[in-house]
Amino acid sequence: MQSASSLLKSKFPSVALNKRWIIYCPFDFKSFVGYNEIEAYLTALGARVIGCTKEQRKIQSLRIGDGPVCVLEAGVHAREWASPMAALYVVDKLVNKPIPGLTWIIVPLLNPDGYEYSRKSMSTRFWKKNMNNTKSRWCQGVDINRNFRIGWGDLAGCSKNPCMDTFCGLGPWSEVESISMKSLLVEERDVRVYISVHSCLQAIMYPPAHSTEKAIDLEELETVAKEMSNSIKSRCGREYQVGQSSVIDKIASGTSIDWARQELGIKYCFNLALPGPDVGYLLPEDEIEKVGKELHEAVNAVSLIAINFSNSDKPEYVDITKDT
């Protein structure tokens, strides 16, 4: 099998491997790219492997900048192709111009197995889950964003039927993808923002996702979400709706943003759903750059808030599921 670096060299000869001061993006953001291209690009930039999937693909994270941490996770839902492409657009922008005083950790493709399956044919195009086995002979795949241990298995916001798109898995943390995100977040000392990128609601949503109860600091969450939305509107023209995740979208249990906020104490957690209400998940390729710019605007806007915010009150994380 061709190595990632030789693949990259053959495809993108002008990339200076592992020399981050010579940055070249192999994507023109005018077409959707596959796992191999994404993996090669991230490897060349020095990405870390945070997990290995059932089908032996890498889950990669890239650390850009220096200072307190913000985390951007994308591609959790396979069919939402706009999400990993927009995250790669942000990677391209930040490696060329990091945000002073802040680290962004970006996981552009959390569900590479599902993503590749959704690229196989039109009949698999709307696949959402990963490709893990379940107890069912007929149905496979777990919705990774129902597998985090927060309200896990609450049937108001997921399904325990392996044939459903919202199947939550056989237990919390049963999936390598959710465990990988958990490990990445737990390792970091000062995470100020966590954004999970989806499509296609054109909305910036804050927790909780698993209940319609209001967050005690709702006003602050709303203010930060509006900062992002206003910044996108003023620079890109499109208006993103702002609100509570369980209200704008459906109730969802076992999500990453609820877990990161409730168990890790990360104050500013958001589901950011890129546009596409009119075309659904089938974002036209000539819209990729546009949604990338919008996500980059949101990242810039929330960065200004993150730099000036101290998360020092957050509780120490204790993993109560760990064997002692």
Ligand SMILES: [Zn+2]
């Ligand atoms: Zn999604």
